[in-house]
Amino acid sequence: MGAKYFGAAVRRVEDPRYLRGEARYVDDIKLPGMVHAAFLRSPHAHARITRIDTTRAAAMPGVARVFTFADLARFMKPLPLFGAPPPGLAARVSFTMRQTTQYGLCKDVARYVGEIVAMAVADSRYRAEDAVDAIEVGWEPLPAVVDMVTASEPGSPLMYADWPDNVAVGFTHAIGDADAAFTAADVVVRERFRVQRYVGMPIEPRGVVATYERRDGTLTTWNSTQVAHWVQQGLAAALEMPPHKIRVIAPDVGGGFGTKAAGYAEDALIPIAAIVLGRPVKWAEDRREHMMAAAHARHQVHDIALAARRDGTILAVRDRVWLDVGAYNSWGIVLPYNTVAHLLGPYRIRNLHVAFKAVVTNKTPNAPYRGAGRPEAVFAMDRAVDCLARRMGLDPAEIRRRNYLRxxxxxxxxxxxxxxxxxxxxxxxxxxxxxxxxxxAARYDEFRRAQPALRERGIYRGIGLSGYVEGTAIGPYESASVRLDLAGRVVVVTGACSSGQGHETSFAQVAADVLSVPLEWVTVIGGDTSAVPFGVGTFASRSAVTAGSSIHDAATALREKIIRAAATLLEAAPADIAIEDGRVLVRGAPASAVPLARVVQASIPTFAGPGVASPDFEATAYHHVPTVTWASAVHVAQVEVDPETGVVALLAYLVAHDCGKVINPPIVDGQVHGGVAQGVGGALYEEMVYDEGGQLLTGSLMDYLLPTAMELPPIETVHLEHPSARNPLGIKGVGEGGAISPPAAIANAIEDALAPLGVRITETPVTPARLLALIGAKKTA
Amino acid sequence: MTHRTVRLHVNGREYERTVEVRKTLADLLREDLDLTGTHLGCEHGVCGACTVLLDGAPARACLMLAVQADGARLLTVEGLADGERLHPLQEAFWTHHGLQCGYCTPGILLTAKAFLDEHPRPTRAEIREMLAGNPSVAAPAISSSSMRS
Known part of the structure; x- marks a missing residue:
């Protein structure tokens, strides 16, 4: 195999349909007789339902049916739970873990604003929403549990009466001897850092369409999901149907970011409505629903302390961490342990002690979002390292230089x-x-030399660093089949689901090289459970590595089959057969070349006789990765702060990163840029705000600010290539990394800019109001 | 619910449809004309995914009622290409990897087209302003969506 396409900046094959407006997202699907669902969602953070009356709603024009928990009790199975510790981890860390059951429709108590109480189905979305407005619900409000730290303490109101406290996941974890290291240390710094609740916010909201065919008992559902096979498994359990009778299709998906990798009530409710009503049903989430009910993310508090020697060597880290998981602990140890596993990052530190509490509160459930526990760890650690550097009079670059692994x-x-x-x-x-x-690349030293003169002119510019090491491409596997059709063209199917990151191109590049065929001969199909029986899905920066490796393995096996058939056809030894640009030939005999199609066609039995071989031109692989592979990066942010207004302008942003071998450079750059943009949002703008009663105050994009082209600086990338030995392609995941370091790098840059004032940044987003308050406090002090 | 008949000229074709007066222009395009390239991202005028050109100027199809567009000439993303030949903006977005999931792309393309019709030789700064919804060019705030990738 030659690397003709791997590493090349080929234009994406999926783009024309997007550019022409011909892509098909869930909300674009229209079926004959289709009706539309809308949901009544809890307006309360915590309240008991005393009665529901749907009579008036059900009688409204165009309404097919209104459903409550009681109406669908026979279908109401617990929503999927994830995140039990695997054996190797459970053997080492002792977790206390409690997970409670959430049903598709609220049974008796609503635990967050946005939880689904009832579903109305009508002949248009407009009329379904009319019906929702006419449903009458009696509510008995209960005390709301809101602040994660106080919620974890004795005396807090309880989310669940049968729990001793509100701690859903509790554990301590230690390596080395942190106590001894702190005792022996010359310098200790400690600080409390807060990372706000912020979210993936894909611009395509979620959506589900379902249709049930009673004649053969099959359910087909289109779902804007990153995990088609997981949705299929959840439905098989909820509906007690065999998986092969359930086809889940993730069509074009407009951004995922982890938000669309969670299990949701609507995944089951829309298929259930389709089964009960005997008609296709569509639900398209609106932005208001998305903000209150699609998974939230981040939201941690760290009490972190660093111990160091006089020379700046960091000896130990102690951290107490709280994570607000919202009302239901669906993800178990995933986010807590991700945070712990990424805390030490690129630093050479041998002693660690962490005490972790993931706490349930009356908020929208939390789920992994691009970075998934890592940006929070990196924010706490890299902010603490800058505090240490300041205390010791060392430059933030120098303290990292002394502690980063070589x-x-x-x-x-x-x-x-x-x-x-x-x-x-x-x-x-x-x-x-x-x-x-x-x-x-960021000309750091030059910046430092220019900084004092600028300060004298009242210009507050700062530069900030943050680095991370990221476990990417978690296993255990992904599926892929590669086959030829009668024309010798190639079909690749995989369990990986694209949400816009270019799978159809990157995966075709891998397959085309292995099979030595032109790129345009390869069609990639993902996100369809009928195409491949088993699969995992796309999250955790995993698809290039896991699906890419399976495609490599399957295509390699298919190549062997082609060579054997060609050897028979061309009457040569398999070792003498070559494939070049879609043609097979005997090495050294160019005249022997025949198109791949000829090999396939000659292998098919005819009335005249058997084929030259069996026409078995298909291979399937479930590449099992040994464990994650470690990508890494260093981010450099340059900012200018206006101390009169508190406004932070990003001047420049640089990412030097290693994701191993690169399949398609523009696609990788795009992944980095998109992640950085989301990280900038987390650093400066985005926050899901709740009041003390658990009401969501940021219910629209007028309240929840996304960065735009005006806020984003040019983003420069430097590619460092350290191939991974943990997969046949030498690659590492790159989907999430861009989002990990910006909050820390930008906060560090802001603090650096305001160093003459001695301002300390302890929470994000660093809004003008927050920054002015910090500056004001220093001026009055 | 009151209904009205609206006549529209979309991508060079005449349409006449009877719709509820509360129906948005975006829903008319998507549901009644099957022009699903106009996407709904927020339905409150911020994300810009639903941007169409109404008598040549960018408009958010989610913030207009269909009846308000009666008699208007509309261009949606489906009308940009000349048959098989992509519009130069579409070619440029393809060549320079100017999209990922494609969801907000139609709105960005149409905003950019209206902008370039008025500013054939823009500066970089003007392009950024256009993408961020500066009112001086009457462009919608679409760049939040463009950056969500």
Missing amino acids: GDELPWDLGMPYRDGNPLVYDSGDFRAGLEAALR
Whole structure:
């Protein structure tokens, strides 16, 4: 195989349909006789339902039916739960974990604003919403549990009467001897940092369409999801149907970010309505619903302390962490342990003690979102490191230089398990070299030299650093089948689901190289459970590695089959057969070349006789990765702060990153840029705000601010390539990384800009109001 | 619910439809004319995914009622290309990887087209302003969506 396409900046094959407005998202699907669902959602953070009367709503024009829990009791199965610790992790860390059941429709108590209480189905969405307005509900409000830290303490009102407290996941974790290191330390810094609740906010909201065919007992559902096979498994359990009778299709999906990898009530409610009503049903989430009911994310508090020697060597980290998981703990240890596993990042630190509490509150349930526990860890750690540097009079670059792991120290064994239960060993990279590359490319020293003169002129410019090491591409596997059709063209199917990141191109590049065919011969199909029986889905920066490896393996096996058939056809030894640009030939005999189609066609039995071989031109692989592979990056943010208004302008942003070998450079750059944009939102603008009664105050995009082109600086990327040995392609995941470091890098830059004032940034987003308050407090002090 | 008949000229074709007066222009395009390239991202005028050109100027189809567009000439994303040949903006977005999931792309393309019709040689700063919804160019705030990728 030659690498003709792998690494090449080929234009994306999926783009024409997007550009022409011909892509098909869930809301674009229209079926004969289709009716539309709308939901009544709890207006209360915490309240008991005393009565529901749907009589008036059900009698309204165009209304097909109104459903409450009681109406659908026979279908009401607990929604899927994730995140039990795998054996290798459970053996080392002792978790207290409580998970409670959420049903598709609220049974008796609503636990967050937006929880579904009833579903109305009518002949148009307008009329379904009319019906929702006419449903009468009696509510008995209950005390709301809102602040995660007080909720974790004795005396707080309880979310669940049968729990001793509100802690859903509790554990401590230690490596080395942190106590001894702190005792021996020359310098100790400690601080409390808060990371706000902010979210993925895909511009395409969620949506579900379902149709049930009674004649053969099949359910087909289109779902704007990143995890078609998970949705299928959830439906198989909820509906007690065999999976092969349930086809889940994730068509074009307009952004996922993890928000669309969670399990949702609507995934089941729309198919249930289709079964009960005997008609196709559509629900298209609106933005208001999305903001109150699609999974929220982030939201941690860290009480972190660092111990260091006089020379700046960091000896130990102690951290107490709270995570607000919202009303239902659907994700178990996933976010808590992700945070712990990524806390030490690129630093050479041998002693760690963490005490973690994931707490339930009356808020929208939390789920992994691009970074998934890592941006929070990196914010706490990299802010603390800057506090340490300031205390010791060291430049933030210098303290990192002294503590970042070098390439010759890898593989680096942290002495703890990863979340998959396997040993946490950084496989490849050179974090110190990445730091130096970032500093050079960002002209860090030049910035530092110019800074004092600018300050004298009243110009507050700052530069901030943050680095991370990210376990990407969690296993255990992804599926892929590769086959030829009668014309010798290639079909690749996989369990990975694109939400717009270019799977149809990247995966075709991998397959085309292995099979030595033109790129345009390859069609990639993902997000359809009927195309491949098993699959996992796209999240955790996993698809290039896991699906890419399976496609590589399957295409390699298919290539062997082609060569065997061609050897028979061309009457040569298999070792003498070559495939070049879609033609097979005997090496050294160009005249022998025949198109791939001829090999396929000659293998098909005819009335005249058997084929030259069996026409078995298909291979399937379930590549099982040994564990995650470790990507890394250093981010450099340059800001200018206006101390009169508190406004922060981003001047420049640089990312020096290692994602191993790159399949398609523009696609990788696009992933980095998109992640950085979301990280900038987290650093400066975005926050889901609740009041003390658990009411959501940010219910629209007028209240919840997304960054726009005006707020984003040019983003420069430097590619460092340390191939992974943990997969056949040498690649590492890149989907999430861009979003991990911006909050820390930008906060560090703001603090650097305001160093003469001594302002300390302890929470995000760093809004003008927050920053002015900090500046004001320093001026009056 | 009151109904009205609206006549529209969309992408060079005449349409006449009878709709509820509360129906939005976006829903008319998507449901009654099967022009699903106009996407709904927020339905309150911020994300810009639903932007169409109404008598040549960008308008958010989610914030207008269909009856308000009676008699108007509309261009939606489906009308940009010349048959098989993509519009130069579509070609440029393809070549320069100017899209990922494609959801907000139709609105951005139409906003950019209206902008370039008036500013054939814009500066970089003007392009950023256009993408961020500066009122001086009467463009919708679409760049939030463009950056969500």
